[in-house]
Amino acid sequence: MKSIAAGLHVKMLQNKEAKLLADWLKNQTGSHTFRPDLIKDSELTEQSRQFLKLFLRTLSQETSDEIMAAEWSDVRDMLGDVSRSRALQGFTPSETATFVFSLKEPLFTVLSTELKNDPEALADGLWSMTALLDKLGLYTTEIFQKSREEVIVRQQRELLELSTPVVQLWDDILALPLVGTLDSARAQVVMETLLQKIVDTEAAIAIIDITGVPTVDTLVAQHLLKTIAATRLMGADCIISGIRPQIAQTIVHLGVDLGEVVTKATLADAFAVALKRTGSRIAASQGAQP
Amino acid sequence: MDRIPILKMGKFLLVTIQVDMHDQLALHLQDDLTTRIASERSHGVLIDISSLDMVDSFIGRMIANIAGMARVLDAETVVVGMRPSVAITLVELGLPLPGVHTALNVEKGMALLEQRVQERL
Numbered sequence: 001m002k003s004i005a006a007g008l009h010v011k012m013l014q015n016k017e018a019k020l021l022a023d024w025l026k027n028q029t030g031s032h033t034f035r036p037d038l039i040k041d042s043e044l045t046e047q048s049r050q051f052l053k054l055f056l057r058t059l060s061q062e063t064s065d066e067i068m069a070a071e072w073s074d075v076r077d078m079l080g081d082v083s084r085s086r087a088l089q090g091f092t093p094s095e096t097a098t099f100v101f102s103l104k105e106p107l108f109t110v111l112s113t114e115l116k117n118d119p120e121a122l123a124d125g126l127w128s129m130t131a132l133l134d135k136l137g138l139y140t141t142e143i144f145q146k147s148r149e150e151v152i153v154r155q156q157r158e159l160l161e162l163s164t165p166v167v168q169l170w171d172d173i174l175a176l177p178l179v180g181t182l183d184s185a186r187a188q189v190v191m192e193t194l195l196q197k198i199v200d201t202e203a204a205i206a207i208i209d210i211t212g213v214p215t216v217d218t219l220v221a222q223h224l225l226k227t228i229a230a231t232r233l234m235g236a237d238c239i240i241s242g243i244r245p246q247i248a249q250t251i252v253h254l255g256v257d258l259g260e261v262v263t264k265a266t267l268a269d270a271f272a273v274a275l276k277r278t279g280s281r282i283a284a285s286q287g288a289q290p
Numbered sequence: 291m292d293r294i295p296i297l298k299m300g301k302f303l304l305v306t307i308q309v310d311m312h313d314q315l316a317l318h319l320q321d322d323l324t325t326r327i328a329s330e331r332s333h334g335v336l337i338d339i340s341s342l343d344m345v346d347s348f349i350g351r352m353i354a355n356i357a358g359m360a361r362v363l364d365a366e367t368v369v370v371g372m373r374p375s376v377a378i379t380l381v382e383l384g385l386p387l388p389g390v391h392t393a394l395n396v397e398k399g400m401a402l403l404e405q406r407v408q409e410r411l
């Protein structure tokens with residue numbers, strides 16, 4: 001924990017704030033990492049101005065170069081916001097980190113002009129600045145990474161929720177439209193959701209529609225059979241629908257025995273059977289205007 | 291010694307399992323139930339396992355056995371109220387209880403028994 005013994009440098013830098021900002025902006029917009037398609041000039045200027053102000057203000061408070069310390073919280077929050085927004089806007093990590101790293105050159109220029117006559121102070125100042133900016137740059141990358149990971153985790157969760165909807169078609173009739181590949185983890189979620197829904201709705205018949213399942217191999221068939229067996233144990237019946245011709249061929253070629261499970265080509269057929277079994281009927285009303 | 295009560299409801303026998311099933315209890319139930327089916331000349335047995343939240347392979351097999359014995363004694367067995375976790379466990383254990391009728395709750399189970407007995411007459 002080294003205090004930045006550069007109170008005088010900070011004064012000096014603050015006097016040159018306008019020039020620093022201008023140089024820094026020029027640096028950023030001139031760099032190949034500048035993305036005019038993703039960020040507006042005005043926004044960039046505002047971000048840079050705000051960061052520079054906070055940065056210099058924090059420096060002037062006799063702070064240490066430990067950026068996780070409390071004095072740096074304003075700068076950290078600001079950088080965090082910038083990184084997060086850039087992560088969502090589609091910047092790359094280097095483009096994001098350049099925001100901080102491109103400040104080095106203007107800073108060094110100012111320091112070396114002002115401290116021309118004191119090489120020792122210049123070396124000292126340069127070193128503490130470079131160490132500090134490196135830390136801040138790494139921090140932006142860390143936040144960038146973190147916000148990307150948050151997006152991934154959220155998407156995974158949403159995907160799992162999306163992939164197992166159990167819908168009630170009628171009194172006593174549930175439908176489970178499966179979309180996507182059925183792996184073991186998903187099959188488990190599907191089974192649990194379906195069984196719980198059967199308990200909740202006291203449904204007598206569940207229709208599993210596999211129109212959206214791209215391939216049915218022995219493993220998928222086994223998962224389906226397990227789900228059907230568990231449903232039967234709960235006291236409900238299962239119908240499989242949406243079996244495409246290719247899948248019917250695969251099932252037979254693989255030698256999968258679906259046993260006494262009722263299978264239908266379309267969800268509509270399965271629904272008709274389910275209605276019949278539960279004693280309901282849908283009929284066209286007579287004389288109704290379309 | 292704990293025993294699971296067997297209630298007579300009209301033509302049928304009703305067994306409600308409300309305690310944790312241990313092996314000895316299951317064996318007693320098997321004895322008692324077969325005796326009662328024979329003495330009451332029942333045509334249907336309803337086993338309510340809605341309070342059962344854990345099963346092992348022994349209990350699973352016991353339920354299948356009871357159903358088999360009842361069938362030999364000319365009675366239908368309906369197991370009702372199985373919890374999702376129990377159903378999943380039984381399937382994973384490879385005990386899908388073939389030949390045992392199931393229903394969601396006691397009411398539906400009774401209706402199913404009535405219907406099965408009607409069909410046989």
